[in-house]
Amino acid sequence: MLFRSYNGGGAFKLACRDRRGVMVTLIADNYYGYCKKEVKTQISYAANLFGNCEEEHAGGAIAFPAYVLGQEFYAGRTVLTKNVTFENAMNHLGDRVEIQPERYAVDKLYPDVFYVPENSDFSVRDGWVKWPYAGGTHSLSLRQGDVYMLPWGTKIRLQKQTGGTMWRLVASRADGTLCHKPCTVSGGGKSEISKSIAGIVLKGPVFVSDYHRDMDAVEEIIRRDFSAIYKQPPAADRAQRPILSPTRSLGSVIKLMTPSAEYTDEHNEWLRTLRQTVRQLLITVKRYYRQDWGDNWRQYLTVDRINGSLGHELKYRDQKLLGNYLRVGWDPDGSWRIYKLRPDFSPADKVQVEDDITASVVLARERFTKLDPEYLNPSFKLVQNCETLLFQRPDDAIHRGFDAQAEADMASPGSFISNFEPLTLAQARKLVDHVAEFDQYTEPMKKLLTRFVTQPSDGNLAYVVA
Numbered sequence: 001m002l003f004r005s006y007n008g009g010g011a012f013k014l015a016c017r018d019r020r021g022v023m024v025t026l027i028a029d030n031y032y033g034y035c036k037k038e039v040k041t042q043i044s045y046a047a048n049l050f051g052n053c054e055e056e057h058a059g060g061a062i063a064f065p066a067y068v069l070g071q072e073f074y075a076g077r078t079v080l081t082k083n084v085t086f087e088n089a090m091n092h093l094g095d096r097v098e099i100q101p102e103r104y105a106v107d108k109l110y111p112d113v114f115y116v117p118e119n120s121d122f123s124v125r126d127g128w129v130k131w132p133y134a135g136g137t138h139s140l141s142l143r144q145g146d147v148y149m150l151p152w153g154t155k156i157r158l159q160k161q162t163g164g165t166m167w168r169l170v171a172s173r174a175d176g177t178l179c180h181k182p183c184t185v186s187g188g189g190k191s192e193i194s195k196s197i198a199g200i201v202l203k204g205p206v207f208v209s210d211y212h213r214d215m216d217a218v219e220e221i222i223r224r225d226f227s228a229i230y231k232q233p234p235a236a237d238r239a240q241r242p243i244l245s246p247t248r249s250l251g252s253v254i255k256l257m258t259p260s261a262e263y264t265d266e267h268n269e270w271l272r273t274l275r276q277t278v279r280q281l282l283i284t285v286k287r288y289y290r291q292d293w294g295d296n297w298r299q300y301l302t303v304d305r306i307n308g309s310l311g312h313e314l315k316y317r318d319q320k321l322l323g324n325y326l327r328v329g330w331d332p333d334g335s336w337r338i339y340k341l342r343p344d345f346s347p348a349d350k351v352q353v354e355d356d357i358t359a360s361v362v363l364a365r366e367r368f369t370k371l372d373p374e375y376l377n378p379s380f381k382l383v384q385n386c387e388t389l390l391f392q393r394p395d396d397a398i399h400r401g402f403d404a405q406a407e408a409d410m411a412s413p414g415s416f417i418s419n420f421e422p423l424t425l426a427q428a429r430k431l432v433d434h435v436a437e438f439d440q441y442t443e444p445m446k447k448l449l450t451r452f453v454t455q456p457s458d459g460n461l462a463y464v465v466a
Helices: 032-050 086-096 212-222 248-254 263-274 276-287 404-410 423-433 445-451
Strands: 012-017 023-028 054-056 059-070 072-075 096-100 104-107 113-115 122-123 126-132 136-141 145-149 154-159 168-170 177-181 201-205 322-330 335-340 345-355 356-366 379-385
Touching: 023 032, 032 054, 059 072, 059 248, 059 276, 072 168, 086 096, 086 104, 086 113, 168 345, 177 379, 212 276, 248 276, 345 379, 404 445, 423 445
Parallel strands: 113 145
Antiparallel strands: 012 023, 054 356, 059 168, 059 177, 059 345, 072 122, 096 104, 104 113, 122 126, 126 136, 145 154, 154 168, 201 322, 322 335, 356 379
């Protein structure tokens, strides 16, 4: 049987619709996005026929706020989001966990998730999480990769500072927020909303202006009484907590050093007179302070002496400290505008839930039950992703090493990759041999390209994507 090429063998689309409104479309094209546009059109058409709902060109992710807790954290001596005990949590989880006699539990599906009591203490330096038990204490090793869940849902993990040598505790909250970017044009940031900001955070030294003067100023602040700074005083035991007390968290100290409507005008005015280097140094002291130091904390934070003069880069136990910075635009002369992030900043944990095709409906508040009491809106939007598999547009991957997540995904087996140029063995070898350019890639992409160009001469791999 002979076939004649339709449209001269070129790309084409055939579409038809019957009197009932049923649509059928046949696409012959190598552009993946064209198919998605057609699917969007048909869902939009169906939503219009159905009524009271719409198809949105949208993107979104559930973001769970995360914070750096520092080297130590005392769950039983800080403000709890909810007054929940270990037993309360176990009643909710039921047979999904295996409760241990020492008053902790292990998740049956994820054995690296541990549920620990509400009065647990965490210590990076000592390498444990412990809690009172049977007249004594019980502890678990604090291990990288494990997750320690408190009864109210906060997850705590051990994490090494990116680009640094310090390990610290990072907590992420259980109450996530759906960040929905509705009705967005192409290039409007639908994919970006679900990406972590971690890849664009810059690392840099922690500076002091004048070492001795700044240290003296910090010591004066530590000895200061802050109990009278509140317009509406809290309980006396909370208002009188010293800065270096284990009952005051790192975040609490940062809040104490930030102007707020909760504070008196006098305190806010005093805060505005503080030098940035002093504020940063105080928070650094709090972050690394240990109770057994007592008042001798100054000896652990130093600077080098360079050509006979004291330097400005702060060190902790002879290791240079790193801070997080973020570039936000440029000045007219082209120089970067960089801002220092809070020492307890950690990128939010994100779960992508929509990208490109979303169906939505808006309903009155009265149609819902069990709403969060903090939500006072008269109406709410419900959104539903319409795609079986979500995808990412790694636009920044054109810059080698910039989008670390995209390169890690592309270097992993089983990925569906569209609209990337396939590189031949000769092209890949030329790229690897250009050391200056090759070195800009992240480690997963370097390994992928190296494996490809070093395959045996009879290897069956013809192309690679980078």
